[in-house]
Amino acid sequence: MKKLDFEELKHNPEIKPLQVLDEDGKVVNPDLMPDLSDEELVELFKQMVWSRVLGDRTMKLCRQGRLGFFAPTAGEEASQMGSNFAMSKDDFLLGGYRDVPQLVKHGLPMWKGFLWSKGHVNGNKYPEELNAVPPQIIIGAQYAQTAGVALGLKKKGAKNVAYTYTGDGGTSQGDFYEGVNFASAFKAPALFFVQNNLYAISVPRKAQTAAPTLAQKAVASGIPGLQVDGMDALAVYSVAKQARDWITAGNGPVLIETLCYRYGPHTTAGDVPRRYRSEDEEEVWLKKDPLIRMRKFLESKGLWDEDQEKACVEAANKEVDDAMQEVESQPTQTVTELMQNEYVVTPPAIQKELDAYQAKEAK
16 A cells, blocks of 8 residues: 655645545555455455445434434445545544444444434433444534644553544534634644535535635644545545554644545435435445445455345344434433533523423423
8 A cells, every 4th residue: 555645745736636436346556455354354344234234224214213313424435434444443533424334334323323312311321431422513613623622632641543524514604614723823633524425404515615625724823735546445435544643653733634425315314315416426426335345346356245134234224224223212201301411500481381390390
């Protein structure tokens, strides 16, 4: 695997997307091929299949009224699983609301992620050993938080990183630049991912910024910025792994833009995608499906077949079923519990409402 020159990337605004596999699963850039064993390649693809099943099942559960808010992830499996696969359990994950799959693979019990979707307070109570925080709803805010966590890691002398994700819309927020610039100024070990899926809800990326790439926004902060084919799991993993190694060597943060596409709506509360993007555009990106190219690559190496995929899908569905069984066995959160969790000192007007609800619930 050829090493990337991160020092040069700190001053290079002419950024081109990096790729290992083309749409047919053929290796087009052997220099960037990551050093993964056959077992690791298979495990990475299993996680991608798992993520697709999780996304499909979660959408159905939301439509059934059994879950609440959810941000679809179909189409972003290579970006999410490929990047997360390069991280260590000791690294600190600060995701956005589309990053539940990474949280689960980082160690969050799936049922906790589902409880979070339902707005239940226990969905925010994480295992003590899990280096992560609940998904951030405020667009871009996780970038500022990541800078702070990364600085804390540096002060502790830790050899791990804080990593985070936002979408293309997140780069239009003030927190995006503030987080990147702060981490850069202190050479804090932060790895920033921008999952550019072309739309911030329904606003196209071209309407958000005139910058040719989002990766080059790193240049203003003096850190390396890279753009990678986000539908190519091997390219994403390779770039993320090398970036992590560079960061843990004490060189400061890195920004990686992954070019990908979400096949579903922005969220379960979002508009129908066909209202703001064309069928022709969707067809182009469906041919770039990250599962198709990775599957073809593994099949060409004799590492994957239909039976393996069937078993993988069945296992993922069972995991979802077990998680939902745990979720639906949890005590229902009451209105008074919700209100009590909102404040350390309850304001008088809210206390009046709280008293009324408690009296009603006591009957």
